Amino acid sequence: MMEALAETILRYTERQAGPGPYEVPSLNVHIMRSDRPNPPSHRIVEPALCIVAQGAKWANFGEERFVYRAGEALVVGVETPSTGRVVEASPDEPCLVLALALDPDIMRSVAEEMDSPPVAGGKDGRGIFVADFDGPLADCARRLVRLLDTPEAVPVLYPGIVREICYWLLTGPHGSKIAHVMSANGPSRRLMDALHNLRDRFAEPVRIEELATVARMSVSAFHRQFKALTSMTPLQYQKQLRLLEARRLMNSRAFNVEAAAFAVGYESPSQFSREYARLFGVPPKRHVKHPHAIAGDQGPEGDERRAL
Missing domain, CATH: 2.60.120.10 (Jelly Rolls)
Structure with missing residues (x-):
C-alpha cells in the first residue's frame, strides 16, 4: 500500500x-x-x-x-x-x-x-x-x-x-x-493553556511559577509534563520562539541585529548572537549580510507555519 x-x-x-x-x-x-x-x-x-x-x-x-x-x-x-x-x-x-x-x-x-x-x-x-x-x-x-x-x-x-x-x-x-x-479536558489541555500563554508573551520575562499556575500544576509537575509534551523545557521553548522571530524581523530588513535582539526580549546582544549561532549555525551579523544563508525558516508570526 x-x-x-x-x-x-x-x-x-x-x-x-x-x-x-x-x-x-x-x-x-x-x-x-x-x-x-x-x-x-x-x-x-x-x-x-x-x-x-x-x-x-x-x-x-x-x-x-x-x-x-x-x-x-x-x-x-x-x-x-x-x-x-x-x-x-x-x-x-x-x-x-x-x-x-x-x-x-x-x-x-x-x-x-x-x-x-x-x-x-x-x-x-x-x-x-x-x-x-x-x-x-x-x-x-x-x-x-x-x-x-x-x-x-x-x-x-x-x-x-x-x-x-x-x-x-x-x-x-x-x-x-x-x-x-x-482531549478537551485533563492535563494536556491545561498544559496547552500555559503553552499558549508562553507563546503570546515570548518576548517578556516569564516565571515558571506563573505558567504552572495557569496549568493548575505544581512547578515540578508542570516542568516535567511540559517537557514530555513538547520535548523541550519551557525556557528552551521560549528561546526558540524568540530566535525564530528575530530571524523573521531581520529577514524583513527593518531590523538590524541589536534591534531584533531587543525586540524579542534579549537584554544582551552578545548572548543573543551566541544563541542564534548555536541554533542556526551562523551568527546573526552574517545572516543580515546574507539573508538566504539559511533556507526555510519562519518566525512565530510567519505565514508558513506548517508540517515538517
Whole structure:
C-alpha cells in the first residue's frame, strides 16, 4: 500500500509547476518532493501528521531527534518550534511526503461517535512521536492525494477522508496517546493553556511559577509534563520562539541585529548572537549580510507555519 501512495504522490508532483512544496491552503495539505537531501530548516510546527511515502527525514524538537522513513509518520500534537531535514533522497528515488493538519475538534468528534473510544493515556504524556503508517491509513492518504485532481469533489469527499484518518489513528496502537493530546479536558489541555500563554508573551520575562499556575500544576509537575509534551523545557521553548522571530524581523530588513535582539526580549546582544549561532549555525551579523544563508525558516508570526 505504501508503494501505491508513493506512486500517487510522485505522479501528482510531476504534474505540478515549480519545485514545491505544493500546498492546498484551504485544506491545510502540503505535498513535498525532494530529489536530494536538503539543509536543515527551522519553523513553528502546528499539530500535524507528516507521512513519508518514500525516503527519510528527521526532525529535532529541543534535544530530541525523531527519524521517520517510508511507511512511517511523524505525529505532532502540539504547536512547537522544530528543525527538520530530508536525509534520504535522490533523483531516482525522491523523498515523498504528505503532511496534513490535525484538527483536535474533528478528532474529538470522531472519538465521541465511537462505541469504545480510546482512553486518554500514555504515562509519558508525549505530544510528538513516530507511528507506523500503512494499511487503511496509507489507503486514506492515497485517496486524499488522488482527490486533489478533482477539485469539484473535494468539498464533498475530503471531510469524510479526514474523519476516516482520525478513526484509524484513534483505533491504532497510538490511539491512547492521540486521545491524551487531543482531549478537551485533563492535563494536556491545561498544559496547552500555559503553552499558549508562553507563546503570546515570548518576548517578556516569564516565571515558571506563573505558567504552572495557569496549568493548575505544581512547578515540578508542570516542568516535567511540559517537557514530555513538547520535548523541550519551557525556557528552551521560549528561546526558540524568540530566535525564530528575530530571524523573521531581520529577514524583513527593518531590523538590524541589536534591534531584533531587543525586540524579542534579549537584554544582551552578545548572548543573543551566541544563541542564534548555536541554533542556526551562523551568527546573526552574517545572516543580515546574507539573508538566504539559511533556507526555510519562519518566525512565530510567519505565514508558513506548517508540517515538517
